[in-house]
Amino acid sequence: MEQSAFILLVEDNDEFRQILKELLETSGYHVTAAPNATRAREALDLGKFDMCILDVRLPDGNGIELMREFRKGDPDMGIIIMTGYAEIDTAIDAVRLGANDFLKKPFALDEMLVRVTELMKTRQLRKDNTSLREQVRSTENLTGFTGQCAAMRHLQETVNLLGSSDSTILISGESGSGKEVLAKALHRTGSRSNKPLVSINCGAIPEELLESELFGHVKGAFTGAIKSRPGRFELANGGAIFLDEIGDMSPKLQVKLLRVLQERSFEPVGSQQSIEVDVRVIAATHRDLEEEVAAGRFREDLYYRLNVIPLHLPPLRERGDDILLLVNHFLNYFNSEKGSNITGLSNDAKQALLSYEWPGNVRELRNLVERVCTLKREGVVETSDLPSRMISEQARMAQNFQIDINEVDHIDLKATVDEFENHLIQSALERFNWNKNRAANFLSMNRTTLVEKIKKKGISQPSE
Numbered sequence: 001m002e003q004s005a006f007i008l009l010v011e012d013n014d015e016f017r018q019i020l021k022e023l024l025e026t027s028g029y030h031v032t033a034a035p036n037a038t039r040a041r042e043a044l045d046l047g048k049f050d051m052c053i054l055d056v057r058l059p060d061g062n063g064i065e066l067m068r069e070f071r072k073g074d075p076d077m078g079i080i081i082m083t084g085y086a087e088i089d090t091a092i093d094a095v096r097l098g099a100n101d102f103l104k105k106p107f108a109l110d111e112m113l114v115r116v117t118e119l120m121k122t123r124q125l126r127k128d129n130t131s132l133r134e135q136v137r138s139t140e141n142l143t144g145f146t147g148q149c150a151a152m153r154h155l156q157e158t159v160n161l162l163g164s165s166d167s168t169i170l171i172s173g174e175s176g177s178g179k180e181v182l183a184k185a186l187h188r189t190g191s192r193s194n195k196p197l198v199s200i201n202c203g204a205i206p207e208e209l210l211e212s213e214l215f216g217h218v219k220g221a222f223t224g225a226i227k228s229r230p231g232r233f234e235l236a237n238g239g240a241i242f243l244d245e246i247g248d249m250s251p252k253l254q255v256k257l258l259r260v261l262q263e264r265s266f267e268p269v270g271s272q273q274s275i276e277v278d279v280r281v282i283a284a285t286h287r288d289l290e291e292e293v294a295a296g297r298f299r300e301d302l303y304y305r306l307n308v309i310p311l312h313l314p315p316l317r318e319r320g321d322d323i324l325l326l327v328n329h330f331l332n333y334f335n336s337e338k339g340s341n342i343t344g345l346s347n348d349a350k351q352a353l354l355s356y357e358w359p360g361n362v363r364e365l366r367n368l369v370e371r372v373c374t375l376k377r378e379g380v381v382e383t384s385d386l387p388s389r390m391i392s393e394q395a396r397m398a399q400n401f402q403i404d405i406n407e408v409d410h411i412d413l414k415a416t417v418d419e420f421e422n423h424l425i426q427s428a429l430e431r432f433n434w435n436k437n438r439a440a441n442f443l444s445m446n447r448t449t450l451v452e453k454i455k456k457k458g459i460s461q462p463s464e
C-alpha cells in the first residue's frame, strides 16, 4: 500500500473532518483538511495531492463543481465524493463527471479506508518520492513552521541537517511555542516519513489510562477492558511517536518508557507477553528536565536516553520581528478561512504586539488573529482591537491622547476623536466588567447608543 500518499480532505463538519483526518493519518497518509471550497483551492495552490475526498455540500460551494475544477488542473488525482443518504443521484452524476468512487453517508470508517486503499492501489499514485518531499514543504505553509529570526533559522537548518536521521529528539520550549509543529517537520524530513507519526500528550491523561494508551491492553486487564486494544507504540511501529509533555510522566511509566528505548519492547497492560517495536521517539516538554532530574522527579537514565539531540524553541517574545511575520501568516490563513479582509496593523498595534510578553506564545498569537478576523472582519487592526493585557504602558499613554501640539505637523481631527472615543468606550467597558448598563451610565449615554457604537466600532470583549 502506498502510504506516503497525500490526501486533501474537504468536509465542513468540524468533528467529522477531525475524525476522518485522524483515521487517515493513523493509517499513514498525509492529510490536509479543509472546511470549505476556498481553503481547498488554497491547499491545491500550494501543493499536489494524490487524492481528494470531497463532501458535496460545502458552505461556499458545491463539491461536484470543485471536483470538475480539480480534475481540470490535475487529471491524475484520485477523487472520492461523499454524499448524503438521499443524494444517490448526485453520487452517480459525480462518477459520471469524473469521480473515481463515492461514499454514501453515514458510512463505516473502515469502509472509507478500504476505498482509499483500493483507489491508491489501482491508480499507482505517487511514484516520485523526491518531488513528494518538496510538495510537503510547500503545503506545510498552511500550518507550518514560520520564522526568520536567527534562532528559528538555526532550527530549520538543524532539521534539514538531521535529514533522514532516526535519532531520538528532545524538544524543549514553553507551551504554545511550536513543539508539535517542529516534531512534525522532523518527521516529514526523516527516513520514516512514509509511516505514521503518532502523537500523545502525556500531561493530559491520568496515569492508568496513559499506560494503556501508550502500551495497549489485553481483554480483561481492567474493568471495562472488554477487548484487547493496541497502544500508540504499536500503532507507531515503523514510524515515530511524539510524546508531548514527557516531563509530566509518572515514575512508573518512566521505567516502562526507558525499557522501550533500551530494548525496543514492552508488555501491554495485563499481558505477560512482550511486543517488539521499532519506533523513533520525539519527546517534548515545557519543563526544565535537568531541574526535574535534580529534584528527583525525572529519571536521570531516561533523561540521557531522550536527550540524544536536544532542540530548543525560543519563546515568542524572543523572536523579534517574527511576531509580525506570524501575524501576517495567520492573517492570510484566517482571512481566507473566515472570508474577512483584515489588511494589516497600525503602527501602534505593531508596537504593542512587539513589546507584549506572549505567555501563550504562538498559540496565543494565532488565537488573537483568529478573533480579530472573526469580530472585526475588515480594515486595519488598531490598539483598541487588542485585549487590554497586550497594550503596553507606552501604548496606553499614546491612547490617552497626550498629544504635544508643538510636535506634530497636523492632526486628523475626526480620526483622532474617533480613536479617543474607542478608547474611552473600551476602558469604560473594562472598568465595569463589560456590564453595558453601568458603562453607558458612566459615559452619560443610553445603553442602545452604546451597543450601537460597540457594534459599529467592532469593540469586543477579550477572551481569557
Ligand SMILES: Nc1ncnc2c1ncn2[C@@H]1O[C@H](COP(=O)(O)OP(=O)(O)OP(=O)(O)O)[C@@H](O)[C@H]1O
Binding pocket: 143, 144, 145, 146, 147, 173, 174, 175, 176, 177, 178, 179, 180, 181, 182, 244, 286, 329, 362, 363, 366
Ligand atoms: N513557527 C510556527 N509557524 C506557524 N505556526 C506555528 C508555529 N509555531 C507554532 N505554530 C502554531 O501555534 C500553535 C501551537 O503550536 P504547537 O501545538 O506546536 O505548540 P506546543 O509547543 O506543542 O504547545 P504545547 O506545549 O501546549 O503542546 C499551533 O496552532 C501551531 O500550528
